[in-house]
Amino acid sequence: MNLPDPPSLSARATELETAAAPLTAHWNPSLAAHVLYLALNLKCMADSRQLPRLSEAAKGLVHFLHHRMNQGHHPADLHFADELRTRLNMIVQHAAPSVKVTPIAHASIGPVSLLALSGDDAPLARHLAHFGIPVERFTSLPELAEAASKQVPAAVIVLGDPHAHDNQLSHALSALKHAMLPETVLLILSPDTGFEARLAAVRAGARGFLPWPCPFNEVLDTLTPLLTRDDPVPLRVLLVEDLESLASFYASVLAERGIDTRVVSNPHTLLDTIITFRPDLILLDMALPGCSGMELAGVIRQQRYLDNIPLLFITSEKQRPRHLDAHDIGVDGFLIKPVPADVLAMTVMARARRHRRLAGHITTDGLTGLLNHSQLLSQLDMELVRTRRQQEVLSFVQLNIDHFKDINDTHGHPIGDQVLRTLARILRERLRRSDIIGRLGGDEFGVIMPATEPGQAKVLIEELAAAFHRVAHSANTATFWLSFRAGVAFTRDGGESRTLLAEAAAAVQQAKAQGGGVVVADSVSPAA
Structure with missing residues (x-):
């Protein structure tokens, strides 16, 4: 039986x-x-x-x-x-029964393929190669398909109108992408920038579209983020929840998706945690002890440097009437209890990823990839708040390339741009992870160095100056070497950003008066 x-x-x-x-x-x-x-x-x-x-x-x-x-x-x-x-x-x-997910094995990723169906692609190929991107050039789709069958390219750049000849190119690219290149990034450079051409590019499976001809830097700036599929830094979510059981559930769901989650149960510690954790999204329970989620959201939005961080409320069905009020103070969305794990994860990930992506567009300098002027100053304000709360020292460095105007006048602005990128790369590679780097404008850069005495900052910047001076720059048949001058200002227990900036600028002027190529540290009168 x-x-x-x-x-x-x-x-x-x-x-x-x-x-x-x-x-x-x-x-x-x-x-x-x-x-x-x-x-x-x-x-x-x-x-x-x-x-x-x-x-x-x-x-x-x-x-x-x-x-x-x-x-x-x-x-x-x-x-x-x-x-x-x-x-x-x-x-x-x-x-629920667990579902085992088997990873898909991808073919080896090769170089970027450049398919030129119209126009001269040689200058663009040379420009990409200059930045370490290997390029294979093709003049027909069959050639590209044959090469892709042996080695899958990381990206395909197409010079041509996808809408031409009744969308013939769009259909052919779509078939090739689905059959052989499902994971390959497709970027189209089209002489036709009308709606029909853009729609044809989308139907071909393109993730990027630029008018052609266009500056080569725009191609590089568009291609680079598309190729960077996996951000090495996990998304960061700050969870404000007083009930330990709920906090544990939400945090475990997000952790399974690789999200770094920090839980705050006491609203009084929230601002300090935001400054140190730097979340991509804040998840708030609408009902909190001592103050409501609405009130706490108002406190967050009072801080100028926190205005762009997405806020999501976790609410109950009975709290729906208050949702319209929440929109007025800058709340971005709502999750209704009980929140299914998949809804929680997908909603949080989508909002946090979008915030990080938009923040990258808004906060970075298009030429160097460093923080732009306004974002660097915003980060400085945030670091000064943290410094004041933790009673630490903070150093700020301003640096300028010596005789940079002469480089532009003699060799042209494209060579000047290469010099700026080279310095930016040196700053990124040689400074510490805790240092915050940005471009203030022109040949002027700024570095925020938390918990760093001015003497220590001076030594680090002098090492960078020596490394930069050893780099050989080329312009046609000419080879030249450059230096930079820098000024270091510092503050203890906080201070005003404008004071710190003025003192660093004054130190740079002292370095210029000494002939450039030196670092001057203000070690007498800290900004306070």
Whole structure:
């Protein structure tokens, strides 16, 4: 005689969720005892199958209900209903059958393929090669397809109109991409910039579109972020939640997706944590002790340097009428409890990624990839707040390339741009991870050096100056070497950014008066 299969964990979890549903509306001690019994049975099943996360979730529900049953009175409690829904949702998701995902094996990634169907592509190929990007050039789609069958390119740049000849190129590129190049980035440079050409590019599978001809730097600036698919720095999410169980659930869901999550349970420590953690998104519970989520969002938006960080509220159904008010203070969206794990993860990841991507466009200098002027000053304001709170020292360095105007006048602005990129690359590679680097404008750069004495900053910048002076720059048949001058200012326990900037600029002028190629540190009168 064949015995029926025992109920699955998923079925037991669903039974538990269904039985407990009435408790979210009205407290019933007898029903609560039954739900506690079901949760205890589920915990035993999870233990026997070595599923620790499901076991802990069921155990948490048992303790939660047991504590509630031991209380003397049970008035209607919004927090109780929300937490019960969330705990049940957590159990259902942990009990769901896991799906094993098999990674797709990709072919080896080769160089960038340049398909020129119109125009001269040789100057563009040379420009890309100058920045270390190997290029293979083709003049027909069959040539490109044959080469791609042997080595998959990282990107394909197409010089041609995708809308020409009744979208013939668009259809051919789409077929090639789907058949052989599903993971390859497609960038189209088109002489036709009208809507139909742009639509044809999208239908071909292009992720980028530029008018042709265009400055080569625009091609490089468009291509580089498209090729950088995996940001090496995990997304950072700050979670403001006072209930430990909910905070643990949300944090574990986000951590599974590779998101670095920091939990704040005390609103009074929020601003300090934002400064040190630098989140890509802040997730707030609307109901918090001591102050509401709405009030806390208002405090965040008071800070000029935090105005662009996305805020997401976690709310209950009964709090929906307050959503319109939240929009007025700069809240970006809402998640309704209980929040399914997949909804939480996808919503947070999409908003945080978009913020990081837009921040990259807004905050970086197009030529050097460093922070731009306004963002560097915003970061300086933020670091000064942190320095004041932690009673530390902070040094700020301004540096200028000596005789840079002569380079532009003699060799032209493209060579000057190469010089600026070279210095930017040296600053990125040789400075510490804690240092914040930006371009203030022209040949003027700024470096924020937290927790760094001016003498130590001077030594580090002098080492950079020596490295920069050893680099040989080329312009046609000419080879030349350059130097830079720098000024170091510092502050203890905070200070005004404008004072720090003025003192660094004055130190740069002293370095210029000494003939350039030197670093002057203001070690007498700190900005305060």
